[in-house]
Amino acid sequence: MNSPLFVTQPYLPNKARYTDYLEQIWQSNQLTNGGVLYEQLTERLKALLGVSHLLLVSNGTIALQIAYKIKKLKNKNIITTPFTFAATATALDWQEAKIVFSTVNQHSWNLCPEQVSQKILKKEIGGIVPVNLFGMPCDLDAFESIKQQHNIPIIYDSAHAMNSTYKGRSIYQYGDMHCISFHATKLFHTIEGGAITFNNKADYQQAKRLINFGQDDEGQVHQAGINGKLSEFHAAMGLCVLDDLDALINSRTLLITEYQNQLGALVQYQTADYAYTQTPIYMPIKLASEAQLQRVQQALFAKNIHARRYFCPQSLQFLPRQQMPTEQFLVLCLPLSSNYTKEDVTRVCNTIKQVL
Numbered sequence: 001m002n003s004p005l006f007v008t009q010p011y012l013p014n015k016a017r018y019t020d021y022l023e024q025i026w027q028s029n030q031l032t033n034g035g036v037l038y039e040q041l042t043e044r045l046k047a048l049l050g051v052s053h054l055l056l057v058s059n060g061t062i063a064l065q066i067a068y069k070i071k072k073l074k075n076k077n078i079i080t081t082p083f084t085f086a087a088t089a090t091a092l093d094w095q096e097a098k099i100v101f102s103t104v105n106q107h108s109w110n111l112c113p114e115q116v117s118q119k120i121l122k123k124e125i126g127g128i129v130p131v132n133l134f135g136m137p138c139d140l141d142a143f144e145s146i147k148q149q150h151n152i153p154i155i156y157d158s159a160h161a162m163n164s165t166y167k168g169r170s171i172y173q174y175g176d177m178h179c180i181s182f183h184a185t186k187l188f189h190t191i192e193g194g195a196i197t198f199n200n201k202a203d204y205q206q207a208k209r210l211i212n213f214g215q216d217d218e219g220q221v222h223q224a225g226i227n228g229k230l231s232e233f234h235a236a237m238g239l240c241v242l243d244d245l246d247a248l249i250n251s252r253t254l255l256i257t258e259y260q261n262q263l264g265a266l267v268q269y270q271t272a273d274y275a276y277t278q279t280p281i282y283m284p285i286k287l288a289s290e291a292q293l294q295r296v297q298q299a300l301f302a303k304n305i306h307a308r309r310y311f312c313p314q315s316l317q318f319l320p321r322q323q324m325p326t327e328q329f330l331v332l333c334l335p336l337s338s339n340y341t342k343e344d345v346t347r348v349c350n351t352i353k354q355v356l
């Protein structure tokens with residue numbers, strides 16, 4: 001039996017380099033609540049993403065919850081995409097927002113701005129949560145004009161979109177806030193962790209209090225917060241992975257190109273008709289039918305290749321029946337990791353070609 005290929009593998013940087021970073025923790029004797037490594041990682045990420053305000057938090061889900069809280073989404077109708085990881089919607093539900101799914105564009109697989117505009121004309125909408133799915137930026141200009149026209153807050157779930165760009169600009173310059181995940185399975189990670197970026201300083205200052213129980217610099221609590229802090233050990237892992245980020249991006253980009261060369265027009269890929277760069281976080285392919293998707297997934301599984309169906313909105317069983325998304329998404333994510341080789345890609349592609 002061939003060795004297993006998983007949809008992804010966590011990246012572990014050089015251990016000695018990690019312990020070098022840890023040395024700074026022993027010197028500062030500070031484990032969490034900010035600290036030298038937390039500050040270093042914050043500054044490096046701000047420079048990388050081209051933002052003025054960035055707050056590191058303990059995971060991507062708490063990033064969403066804090067953003068939803070700041071924009072007071074509770075009890076409001078919030079438009080989002082059904083085609084995303086469960087956390088986008090569960091965090092909305094946790095903040096007691098009313099989830100309104102809108103359809104996605106057939107090429108970018110992201111929220112369709114025209115459909116969102118239609119919904120706004122028919123229903124009172126209190127916010128929009130587009131997802132930059134698989135690192136593909138949404139049509140950010142279109143959402144920006146919806147925001148201006150209707151004065152509706154936009155919070156991007158950019159969990160996958162670490163350094164994607166849109167029309168040559170940082171995606172983070174759009175909308176009110178972006179929530180990023182630094183979970184171990186993402187391209188850039190801090191084991192567990194995440195960040196929020198802000199285009200408004202007051203939102204940043206509020207978020208900073210909210211992740212620390214709501215306390216201000218004088219220890220006064222004017223709004224109840226939560227504990228969403230990132231420890232120095234997590235920041236150390238982030239700094240280490242950040243040192244290797246270019247190499248990670250290059251190796252994954254090569255594999256993606258190899259997949260596309262080998263599979264050619266047998267499957268469909270995520271695309272958009274505006275200029276963009278996409279973080280190489282996943283290798284999603286779209287199949288022609290449910291039956292074809294099942295055949296491909298099973299053939300791969302028989303060869304010990306674990307392609308995953310990202311994402312399956314039908315798993316959101318907690319939603320009332322009439323709110324459940326009905327759209328089927330025929331997307332499989334193929335194995336992608338900087339640990340994998342071109343030979344691994346060939347093994348996956350040959351298996352797929354035998355079925356299609």
Ligand SMILES: *Cc1c(COP(=O)(O)O)cnc(C)c1O
Nearest residue numbers: 059060061085087088159181183
């Ligand atoms: C991973 C992910 C999250 C949640 O991030 P965590 O850091 O795992 O809490 C949210 N949204 C999307 C789209 C994700 O893929």
